[in-house]
Amino acid sequence: MEKTPFKAESKRMLEMMIHSIYSNREIFLRELISNASDAIDKMYYKALSDPSLDFDKANYYIKVTADKANRTLTICDTGIGMTKEELENNLGVIAQSGSLAFKNENEVKDGHEIIGQFGVGFYASFMVADVVTVISRAFGSETAYQWESSGVDGYTIVPAEKEDVGTEIVLKIKESTEDDHYDDYLDEYRLRSIIKKYSDFIRYPIKMDVTAQRPKEGSEEEFEEYQEEQTINSMVPIWRKNKNELTDEDYENFYMEKRFGFDKPLKHLHISVDGAVRYNAILYIPEKTPFDYYTKEYEKGLELYSNGVLIMSKCPDLLPDYYSFVKGMVDSEDLSLNISREILQQDKQLQLIAKNIKSKITSQLQRMIQDDRAHYEQFYEAFGTQLKYGVYSDYGSNKDTLQDLLMFYSSKEKKMVTLAEYVARMPEAQKYIYYASGETYERIEKLPQTELVLDKGYEILYFIDDVDEFAIKMLMTYKDKEFRSVSSGDLGIEASENEENAESDANENQALFDEMKQLLADKVKDVRVSKRLKNHPVCLTADGEITIEMEKVLKAMPNNQNVKAEKVLEINTQHEVFQSLKAAFAHDKEKLSLYTNLLYNQALLIEGLPIGDPVDFTNDICKIMV
Numbered sequence: 001m002e003k004t005p006f007k008a009e010s011k012r013m014l015e016m017m018i019h020s021i022y023s024n025r026e027i028f029l030r031e032l033i034s035n036a037s038d039a040i041d042k043m044y045y046k047a048l049s050d051p052s053l054d055f056d057k058a059n060y061y062i063k064v065t066a067d068k069a070n071r072t073l074t075i076c077d078t079g080i081g082m083t084k085e086e087l088e089n090n091l092g093v094i095a096q097s098g099s100l101a102f103k104n105e106n107e108v109k110d111g112h113e114i115i116g117q118f119g120v121g122f123y124a125s126f127m128v129a130d131v132v133t134v135i136s137r138a139f140g141s142e143t144a145y146q147w148e149s150s151g152v153d154g155y156t157i158v159p160a161e162k163e164d165v166g167t168e169i170v171l172k173i174k175e176s177t178e179d180d181h182y183d184d185y186l187d188e189y190r191l192r193s194i195i196k197k198y199s200d201f202i203r204y205p206i207k208m209d210v211t212a213q214r215p216k217e218g219s220e221e222e223f224e225e226y227q228e229e230q231t232i233n234s235m236v237p238i239w240r241k242n243k244n245e246l247t248d249e250d251y252e253n254f255y256m257e258k259r260f261g262f263d264k265p266l267k268h269l270h271i272s273v274d275g276a277v278r279y280n281a282i283l284y285i286p287e288k289t290p291f292d293y294y295t296k297e298y299e300k301g302l303e304l305y306s307n308g309v310l311i312m313s314k315c316p317d318l319l320p321d322y323y324s325f326v327k328g329m330v331d332s333e334d335l336s337l338n339i340s341r342e343i344l345q346q347d348k349q350l351q352l353i354a355k356n357i358k359s360k361i362t363s364q365l366q367r368m369i370q371d372d373r374a375h376y377e378q379f380y381e382a383f384g385t386q387l388k389y390g391v392y393s394d395y396g397s398n399k400d401t402l403q404d405l406l407m408f409y410s411s412k413e414k415k416m417v418t419l420a421e422y423v424a425r426m427p428e429a430q431k432y433i434y435y436a437s438g439e440t441y442e443r444i445e446k447l448p449q450t451e452l453v454l455d456k457g458y459e460i461l462y463f464i465d466d467v468d469e470f471a472i473k474m475l476m477t478y479k480d481k482e483f484r485s486v487s488s489g490d491l492g493i494e495a496s497e498n499e500e501n502a503e504s505d506a507n508e509n510q511a512l513f514d515e516m517k518q519l520l521a522d523k524v525k526d527v528r529v530s531k532r533l534k535n536h537p538v539c540l541t542a543d544g545e546i547t548i549e550m551e552k553v554l555k556a557m558p559n560n561q562n563v564k565a566e567k568v569l570e571i572n573t574q575h576e577v578f579q580s581l582k583a584a585f586a587h588d589k590e591k592l593s594l595y596t597n598l599l600y601n602q603a604l605l606i607e608g609l610p611i612g613d614p615v616d617f618t619n620d621i622c623k624i625m626v
């Protein structure tokens, strides 16, 4: 059966095109410059197939000229131009891409990939212009034609005068309103920044007459302004250059130019992949934590280019959250762009690139641990917390990637060590990887709970970040070794004399402990003999999964669920103070209550926990002084 083709209402189509495709008006310039670049590339291809033509790069450029008085912005190129028919077909038919057709007919030569493909970019001009005039003279033609349109009412084509081959597009910029600052597109500074942002790596010079200053003739102090033609774009993207030609300084300059950060990069990674997925990337590990890094305002992402044209300033999908500190850019020819070139359709290539980038960053960090420890420690100081969050979040699904990048302060080495280093040093008899939590290394060092483990000569990792214990709980083991807090009930250390004494002390003094437990009824779950204390009289530990440090962290969270650690007051029965407790239990119950409260408050202070009532506490101290 004969099929009737769909018809499109071109007026409506154009309206939709102008108002619904792009969310960002300034990209009209990117689209026109990309078209100009495509037109020059077509000349290049022509020269390839026609030996009589000589493609001298010096003759090819794009020029952007703003005329504030007449409210016009002109984009002129020395490219292949358009015949009358081409003006008709390419600019008169929405979604007709001469460039796509050209691409299909010509084999792509490296470095000269044609950008256009959808046949809509040109119409972005109507977002900022009331009237668009295109004067074009096609290569090989003596006559030029002028195409003109004010958007919805169609277009006209008339013969025109044009001396050279190429195209000139004149936009009559709309009048500004209170909300819409169209004047921006006539402003030299603004235009330069739009060109730099989106079209910096267009292969041909984008020229502009810019205002410069020079000393006035005959004067050293007075300056005058004058107009000077300058090339605005960098043209050759650094990532397309050979790594051997580039110095550290070149990479640093690119980091600064792109304003990836205000610091210096700590490390850079230049990646060129030419396999199942083709892309170039330059990635940086910054030196310092950005001031807003741990806030909601911080946006992760890499600049994304397709054929040297900026598609997205921050493409978040290229980086996992735990590497959100990485800055830089990715350029790929293989991306399937959506029509606005602003966002990407669910793109397999993008996912492949992201996966590849992730593993490159991981290997780079692992290399730094081995070969450049000082810089790694500096990096870890700035972003280690993020790696630990990475272990903890997403139900621990990234822990295998990240565990070898973690570092903690070691009681033995007095510096940051990796888990691999810790495990390699473990004596055979040591069952667990020990850790102790606290506010600072100095405070942890003095924690009574560490005494027994240290006495055994075992190394302890000091945790001072809120996320540390949560990350370790997610990790559970490293190389089959379980993590164990020095405050936990079972330290896996063989029964010592200490422990046997504790056993008999517990049996003998159960009544005393029961009474103390009653006195602290709402505060602790239990009072018991300590197997870990040597020099201190008391300490607080916790039974169950929630440790005291975790309770502190959870309490500080905005919508805390009032999760509490099951606190245990441990008593050192070898300490002299214990004799005083026993005596008080036997003869003076009031004193026992006083001592119990004092010891409990001491244990709280050692843990860095607030004591219930400081006034009561100081009064209690006074009582024993008089």
Ligand SMILES: Nc1ncnc2c1ncn2[C@@H]1O[C@H](COP(=O)(O)OP(=O)(O)OP(=O)(O)O)[C@@H](O)[C@H]1O
Residues within 6 Å of the ligand: 031, 035, 036, 039, 077, 079, 080, 081, 082, 090, 091, 096, 097, 098, 099, 100, 115, 116, 117, 118, 119, 120, 121, 122, 123, 167
């Ligand atoms: N400056 C120019 N010189 C020569 N031809 C041009 C120029 N600008 C546009 N064209 C022609 O007009 C066609 C339509 O341009 P338009 O910008 O709408 O789409 P495109 O560049 O093909 O695709 P995309 O929407 O992906 O940018 C181009 O394919 C090209 O053939």
